[in-house]
Amino acid sequence: MYNASSTDRIEIVGPTNVTSMNEFRRDILKGLTASQKFIPSKYFYDACGSNLFEKICLLPEYYLTRMELSILKDSASAIMENFQGGDLIELGSGASWKVKTLLNVAYQSSLIDIRYIPIDVNELVLKEASKELLSEYPHLKVLGIVADFTKKIEKIPTEREKLFILFGSTIGNFHEKEAITFLRNIAQLMEPNDRFLLGLDMVKPREVLEPAYNDTQGVTSEFNKNILSVVNRKLDANFHLDHFDHYAFFDSEKSQMEMHLRANCKIAAEIKGLNLHITMEKGETIRTEISRKFTIRRAEAMIAEAGFVIKRWFFDPNQWFSLIELTRSTSDLWKRHLNDQLTQRRARKENLRKCKFANMKRPVRMHGKV
Numbered sequence: 001m002y003n004a005s006s007t008d009r010i011e012i013v014g015p016t017n018v019t020s021m022n023e024f025r026r027d028i029l030k031g032l033t034a035s036q037k038f039i040p041s042k043y044f045y046d047a048c049g050s051n052l053f054e055k056i057c058l059l060p061e062y063y064l065t066r067m068e069l070s071i072l073k074d075s076a077s078a079i080m081e082n083f084q085g086g087d088l089i090e091l092g093s094g095a096s097w098k099v100k101t102l103l104n105v106a107y108q109s110s111l112i113d114i115r116y117i118p119i120d121v122n123e124l125v126l127k128e129a130s131k132e133l134l135s136e137y138p139h140l141k142v143l144g145i146v147a148d149f150t151k152k153i154e155k156i157p158t159e160r161e162k163l164f165i166l167f168g169s170t171i172g173n174f175h176e177k178e179a180i181t182f183l184r185n186i187a188q189l190m191e192p193n194d195r196f197l198l199g200l201d202m203v204k205p206r207e208v209l210e211p212a213y214n215d216t217q218g219v220t221s222e223f224n225k226n227i228l229s230v231v232n233r234k235l236d237a238n239f240h241l242d243h244f245d246h247y248a249f250f251d252s253e254k255s256q257m258e259m260h261l262r263a264n265c266k267i268a269a270e271i272k273g274l275n276l277h278i279t280m281e282k283g284e285t286i287r288t289e290i291s292r293k294f295t296i297r298r299a300e301a302m303i304a305e306a307g308f309v310i311k312r313w314f315f316d317p318n319q320w321f322s323l324i325e326l327t328r329s330t331s332d333l334w335k336r337h338l339n340d341q342l343t344q345r346r347a348r349k350e351n352l353r354k355c356k357f358a359n360m361k362r363p364v365r366m367h368g369k370v
C-alpha cells in the first residue's frame, strides 16, 4: 500500500509563465489609457484578493459556489465512473474546494492512482490548498503548477488519462473570442479519451444576478478595490481606494455582469512606475471584470467553435448553473481548423521575420521621419 509522507507526494513547479513586471506595466498602461478604462481581472488575485474571493464564495448572495457544489455532489459518481486513474488538472484551482467532491468518489471506489494537478497564478494559495489535500487524502499525489493558464503551459504531463477542470464559471471572465482561443488551446492538449469539465453560470433574472455581485457585507466591494492596491504596490501609484465606489450591474444586451470601480470625485493619480498621470471625472469608471452568463444555445455555439463535443450536461433543479462534460472533437473540420491555425501562425512568423529584415535594411536618419 502506498504510504509515503506528504512531502514525497508533492511537487510544485513554477512560476513558469506568470506575468513579468514588464507585462504588468504594459497591461496597466493599456488599460488605464483606454477610452473605457480597465484592469485585467487576473490581477485581483494577490494574497489578499484570493482571501477575499474565498469569503465571497461563502456569502449567501453568491449562489454560484453553492450551486456548482450541489451539482458536483449529485454528479460526481457519474463523472468519475469511467475514470481509470490518471490526472485531474484544475485550471485556476484557488482553494481547491470543489475538486474534493470528485476525489471523495474516487477514494470511495478505491481508485487511488490519481494525481491532482492544480494550476494557478497564486503560488501561496496553490501551496496551501495542495498541502490540505495531501493531509486529507493519504494516497494523493499533487503536481502543482504556478502558471498563467491563458498562456502556453509547458509542464502539463501528457502520458496519462486527463480530466481537465475549469470551475467557478471562470470561462465567463473571458471575452467571447478569448474564451474560444483559450478552450482551443486546452483542446490541443487533449487526447480523444480525455475529458473537460466546464462550469458555466446561466442567464437568470437580474434580481438574482446583481445581488450576487453586490453583497450586503461589502466583501465584493473590498475585493474589487483591492485591485487598485495591487497597482499602488507594484507600480508605486497613489490611487485612494476611498475615492472609488464598487459598481456592479447586469448588461442584458451583452448578457454579462460587469464590475467597475466608479470615481466618486475628480481623480488625479500618479503612477510613478509608468511615469503616468491619470485623471478621471467624477462618475467615470474602471472596468475590472466581466462575467458572461450563458444560455444553452450560447454555450453550445462556443463549445462547438472551440473544437469540443458535449457528452453530458449537469444542472441544478433551477438551471441556474451547469457543469458540462466535454471531449475533444475528432471531426475533420476540427483537424482542418488546427491546420489553418498552424498555417496562419507560420505566415505571421514569416511576416514578422520579413519586417525585421526590412527594418534592419532601412537607413536610420537622425532627424525627421525614418
Ligand SMILES: C[S@@+](CC[C@H](N)C(=O)[O-])C[C@H]1O[C@@H](n2cnc3c(N)ncnc32)[C@H](O)[C@@H]1O
Residues within 6 Å of the ligand: 041, 042, 045, 050, 053, 057, 091, 092, 093, 094, 095, 096, 098, 119, 120, 121, 122, 125, 147, 148, 149, 150, 167, 168, 169, 170
Ligand atoms: C474566480 S477564482 C475561482 C477559484 C476556484 N476555481 C473556484 O471555482 O472557486 C479564479 C482563480 O483562478 C486564478 N486565476 C485567475 N486568472 C488566472 C490565470 N490567468 N492563470 C492562472 N490562474 C488564474 C485565481 O488566482 C483564482 O484562484
